[in-house]
Amino acid sequence: MNLEITTEEIDQKVFVNIKGEVDLYSSPEVRKKIFDLVKKKAPVILINLEKVKYMDSSGVATLIEGLQQCNKYNGRFALYGLQDNVREVFELTRLDKIFEIYSDRESALKN
Amino acid sequence: MVEPIIKIRDLHTQYGDKKVLKGINLDIYPYETFVILGRSGCGKSTLLRHLIGLQKPTQGYIYIKDNNFVTASEKEKNDILKNIGMLFQSSALFNSMTVGDNVALPLREHTPQPDSTIKIMTRMKLGLVGLSGFENFMPAELSGGMKKRAALARALAMDPEILFCDEPSAGLDPIVAVGIDNLILKLKKAFKMTIVVVTHELESVFVIADRIALLHEGEFIFVGTKDEMRRSEVPVVRQFLQRAPDEDDMDKDKFLNSLIGG
Incomplete structure (x- = not known):
């Protein structure tokens, strides 16, 4: 399944909408999109994972890199809409402790 | 209905005249932890070598996600292997x-x-x-x-979608061995893998297995759940569970001939 990534910017907040499966072969595409935003020092990057059915450890590692780069300029990097299986990977690897994770777009925006 | 992720059909292997696998058939389903149990020399390591493409069987097929692993080209085989992890003994x-x-x-x-x-x-x-x-x-x-x-x-x-483990707790002390078993369970939950474990360690089997196959003299004489195995009346299964040694039914003449080369 192909990966689709779109971005939308609203009030200096960039939403990265990812659709499909993030795996070893598609995660470099996610990385490129996130790094483009990080290079521009986007103050708030919100990753929408509502339509991500599967994410392997390369996808998770890519998000860790995004968070790390964003932290360097004190930007905000948060995830929302994780499906159960994706959330489980974050929980079992204890990465839910280092990421801001929200159930939906509204809660991600509120915080 | 869920399709098996691994299908083994009429698999035979022999070394010279010695038949190691005698036409085995097996289906392994996605996300299950399947344990292949058997005594030393029963053919389980040979089967594992076929499953990871290290050795071609004499006859028969192995389908991994509907790809025939036995007849696959080297390139096709490499593509299949990218979805397979192997923990060597x-x-x-x-x-x-x-x-x-x-x-x-x-x-x-x-x-x-x-x-x-x-x-x-x-x-x-x-x-x-x-x-x-x-x-x-x-x-x-x-x-x-x-x-x-x-x-x-x-x-x-x-x-990997499929993880093969060859005797994962062999040679480890009991506490470390339990740690490896727990790790296998944790990984299964985290990554939703199909795990195939080859072992002869009974304690480990009853911790990790969803289903078990007992390979005996090149044939599966039992395939089922842990409970089905505990209830099984198949003599070799009972012997395995009770860790009973083989009966000494030595043929004196045959033994003598083996010594004198007759």
């Missing part, structure tokens, strides 16, 4: 490389990932097996249990 780490480089190797060889991502993935996998902070150690600096866990981290590097 000997760990099989490269002694000249650090633990981190051992884990990173398949990612560097087979994926387009940049090195920064590979480093994070490597640390994640080492963390998962309880080896955080050991990436710069050499294999020789690790204990047997740690080597096994490092090898497991490497087997998981590519996020």
Whole structure:
């Protein structure tokens, strides 16, 4: 399944909408999109994972890199809409402790 | 209906005149932990070598996700193998490389990932097996249990759909062995893998297995759940469960002939 990534910017907040499966072969595409935003020092990057059915450890590692780069300029990097299986990977690897994770777009925006 | 992820059909193997596998059939389903149990020399390691493409059977087929692994070209085989992780009994780490480089190797060889991502993935996998902070150690600096866990981290590097484990707790003390069993259960939950374990360790089987097959003299004489195995009346299954030795039904003449070469 192909990966689709779109971005939308609203009030200096960039939403990265990812659709499909993030795996070893598609995660470099996610990385490129996130790094483009990080290079521009986007103050708030919100990753929408509502339509991500599967994410392997390369996808998770890519998000860790995004968070790390964003932290360097004190930007905000948060995830929302994780499906159960994706959330489980974050929980079992204890990465839910280092990421801001929200159930939906509204809660991600509120915080 | 769920399709099997691995299908074995009429698989035969023989070394010279000795028949090791005698036409076995088996279906393994996605996300199950399937244990192939059997005594030393029963053919289970041979079967595992067929499953990872190290050895061709004499006859029969193995389908992995509907790809015929036996007749596949080298390229097709390599593509199938990218979805398979293998934990070798000997760990099989490269002694000249650090633990981190051992884990990173398949990612560097087979994926387009940049090195920064590979480093994070490597640390994640080492963390998962309880080896955080050991990436710069050499294999020789690790204990047997740690080597096994490092090898497991490497087997998981590519996020395989199927993980094969050959005698994962062999040679480990009972506490480390239980740790490896728990790790297998944790990985199954985290990554929703199909796990195929070849072993003769009964304690381990009843911890990790969803289903069990007992291979005896090249044939599956039992395939079922743990409870079905406990209730089985098949004599060899009962003997295995009770750890009973073989009866001494020696043929005197045959024994004498074997000594004098008659």
